[in-house]
Amino acid sequence: MDNKFLADGINKSTLSQQVLDHIVNLLMSGQLKTGDRLPSEFELMEMLHVSRPVLREALSSLETLEIIKRKPREGTFINDKISSSPFKAMLALSINDIPSVIEARIVLELGLVTMAAEKINDDGLQRIKKTIDLIAANPNTDYGYLDQEFHRIIAESVNNQVVEGMIVALLIAHKKTDSLITHRDPEITIEHHLAIYLALKRRDPAAAYHAMYHHLSFVRSKILSRNELQSP
Structure with missing residues (x-):
């Protein structure tokens, strides 16, 4: 052997x-x-x-x-x-280093949402809005899959073969961080997602960047504060 x-x-x-x-x-x-x-x-x-x-x-x-x-x-x-x-392999080495995974997700998503603001089509915008509407219609459910769909549509709307591997890694990182959320805040999620959607609809890369950063900073604080409370 x-x-x-x-x-x-x-x-x-x-x-x-x-x-x-x-x-x-x-x-x-x-x-x-x-x-x-x-x-x-x-x-x-x-x-x-x-x-x-x-x-x-x-x-x-x-x-x-x-x-x-x-x-x-x-x-x-x-x-x-x-x-x-290769991003999958690199992510695998740090999958349990939560701060690093969150930072990687922020780096990827900020770049992707900026390009998405330039390239997203009307169908993509409609599908993003549908995820927001579904969360609003069922705010008390576990809407993690809708949150992931929201971010997936944005990433894939960039339509760039070079970053396809990054998108797969992003979705894995999203799944990992989402699994750490035990309490959801639908009103805040809807507010943040709507701000990102409106920036994309205006084709405004700078506004999309700032709206996404505001959203992911909130997610990071929420996850890391929870982990610190659970640390021995």
Whole structure:
């Protein structure tokens, strides 16, 4: 069996994140390549000296990030498309560093919303407005999927193949930060989203930038203050 997985073992105190980091580092160093088949779960457990729950948690995260794919009765493979989206691998290394993930999301979204203000079409604007209307119609529901759709439409309206990988990483970062929100503020969400929508409708990149920054700064403060309260 290939011994590349044996490098230095795994620091068990950091559990699945260390397994995830180890596999991603093998990928980024070229020791693992797209299409490569990973050893079986039992073999990985033996090589990395971790339990099955720890390994499965790491593999689940890698699958969510679309770095690996599982084929029934065939095994687990490095995704053929990972080379076209290196941002996924970089995000994987910091997925549990919440401040960094939020900052990455802010950097990406500010650039995307600025370009969207120049390029978004009427259909995109209508779909954005629909997400806002649906949140307003059902303010007491878990509208996380509508929030993600709002940001996805803005990102994809840039219509730039070079940043496609960034958009996938953005949506993963959004899903991660959204999972940390236990209490929603629909009135504030609607107010912020509406300000972004109106700036896009006016084709005003500067206003769209500032409206998005105001929104994401609020989200960052909300998530980080919650995490600090939960820290030991």
